[in-house]
Amino acid sequence: MKIKEIKNWKAIEGEYIIVTLEEYPHAQPTFLLDDLKTDGVLDSKKLEVALKAWEINQKEVDAINEAAKNTPSPTLIDISALKTLEGKEVI
Amino acid sequence: MANTKLRLARLEYLTDTAGELALTNSTSDKDVLVKINDGGTTRTAIQVHGDEGSLSFPRQSNFLVYKTASQSINTGTYTTVVFGAATYDVLGEWDNANDRFTVKDTGFYIVSGRVLWQNTNSDIVYRIGFSINGGIGDNTVVYDRSAFTAVYRQQQMTLLVYLTAGQYVSLVVWQNSGGAETIYEGIGHFAVSKVA
Numbered sequence: 001m002k003i004k005e006i007k008n009w010k011a012i013e014g015e016y017i018i019v020t021l022e023e024y025p026h027a028q029p030t031f032l033l034d035d036l037k038t039d040g041v042l043d044s045k046k047l048e049v050a051l052k053a054w055e056i057n058q059k060e061v062d063a064i065n066e067a068a069k070n071t072p073s074p075t076l077i078d079i080s081a082l083k084t085l086e087g088k089e090v091i
Numbered sequence: 092m093a094n095t096k097l098r099l100a101r102l103e104y105l106t107d108t109a110g111e112l113a114l115t116n117s118t119s120d121k122d123v124l125v126k127i128n129d130g131g132t133t134r135t136a137i138q139v140h141g142d143e144g145s146l147s148f149p150r151q152s153n154f155l156v157y158k159t160a161s162q163s164i165n166t167g168t169y170t171t172v173v174f175g176a177a178t179y180d181v182l183g184e185w186d187n188a189n190d191r192f193t194v195k196d197t198g199f200y201i202v203s204g205r206v207l208w209q210n211t212n213s214d215i216v217y218r219i220g221f222s223i224n225g226g227i228g229d230n231t232v233v234y235d236r237s238a239f240t241a242v243y244r245q246q247q248m249t250l251l252v253y254l255t256a257g258q259y260v261s262l263v264v265w266q267n268s269g270g271a272e273t274i275y276e277g278i279g280h281f282a283v284s285k286v287a
Contacts, residue, residue, distance in 0.1 A: 009227065012234055013216060018169060018227060026190070028169040028227075030265070057165050061271050064163040065173065068276070073159070 001055055019051065027061075029054045116141065151285050154180045154192055158206070158279030163271045164264055169220075169227055172206060172262040172274065174281060184283075186259070192283050193259040199287040200254050204262035205247035207278040213239050215272075218265040219246040224258050232265075243275070251286070 002022040009016045009030065016030045029051065036046045116123045118141070125137035138147040159175035177185045182195050194200065202221055211217065220232030233248045246264075254260070262281045266272050 007226070020225060025225075026171040026173075027165060028225075029165075030167050030169060054165070054168070057271065058168065061163045061165045064271070065160075068160045068162065069173070071160070 001051065003051075017047075019047075021051075024058060027058055029058075150181065152182050152184060152194065152196065152200070153284050154185055155280065155282045156180075156185060158274070158276055161209075161276040162274050164266055164274060165271055166269050167265070167267050169222065169263045169265050171222070172204070172264055172279065172281065174262075174279075189261075191259040191261045192281070193257065194254045194283075194285075195256060196285065197255045198253070198285050200252055200260075201249065201284045201286050202252060202260055202282070203247070203249040204281045205245065205279055206262075206264055207275040208244040208246065208266070209242070209273045209275050211237055211241045211244040211272065212268055213237055215266060215268045217244065217246060219248050220263050220265075221248070221250055221252070222261045222263045223252070223254070227263065245278070 001024075003019060004022050005020040007018045007020075009018050013032075015033045017033060017036070019029050019031070021027075021029075031047065031050050033042065036042055036050065038046065114123065116139075120141045122141045123139040124135050126133050127136045128134070135149050138149055139145075140147065155178045156174040156176070157178060158172065160173065162170075162173055164170050171190050173190050174187075176187060184192050184195055186193060192202075204219060204221065206219055208217060215237050217235045217237060218232050220227060223231065231250060231252075233246060235244075235246060237244065252260075260283065264274060
């Protein structure tokens with residue numbers, strides 16, 4: 001897993017970083033900066049650990065999505081028996 | 092001027108009277124077409140409809156795609172929403188493999204997107220937004236902190252944005268439930284339309 005870019009992002013609930021990874025162009029993990037501190041100082045080791053944990057979850061999610069993509073859409077039920085009513089008045 | 096040719100087919104007259112410049116086609120119910128050639132293909136850029144007098148821009152960038160499969164979204168992750176094939180895509184700007192729209196011409200664009208979250212939880216932040224060239228900014232994202240659990244939770248966003256040729260836009264979502272959450276396959280779209 002190769003880090004391509006790390007950016008700041010100030011959100012309403014706190015300040016995050018957004019990480020862009022070479023292997024995951026479709027998914028950018030975000031982490032609250034407060035969660036990456038040790039004794040009030042940013043700790044790069046904590047980011048590495050967080051990224052590894054994130055990747056495990058992302059792989060699971062990607063597997064679910066791949067399976068969903070390959071699931072054929074359900075065939076619609078034949079409603080020709082009901083369509084015979086088209087144009088008729090219902091009293 | 093030797094190589095300049097102005098062909099006026101079906102054009103009745105071009106007048107400048109009393110300060111009014113008029114390009115008029117007086118043939119009943121016939122359209123006025125403004126065409127351009129890109130060096131190989133002649134295209135209609137502007138169409139004035141003879142019956143209504145309304146304007147069309149047949150080559151204006153317009154695109155729409157719907158969501159066709161459900162998608163699991165990892166916690167704390169800006170995730171590109173995956174779509175199927177485009178319903179319409181006038182200039183062929185949709186990249187189905189990467190789920191991004193790359194503009195061919197610089198200008199102002201209206202972009203809109205919508206997703207439906209399934210089985211959402213309370214006190215969780217849900218976001219929908221547009222990623223431009225892979226970047227996410229506060230002004231391109233909707234923030235929604237849920238106050239209750241819901242079977243379905245819809246989020247949508249519309250934005251007017253100035254894009255330069257070659258820039259790409261993706262629809263992204265984000266949530267911080269601590270686990271994966273799902274967006275539904277039946278409802279969801281991404282649309283882009285060039286307005287100027």
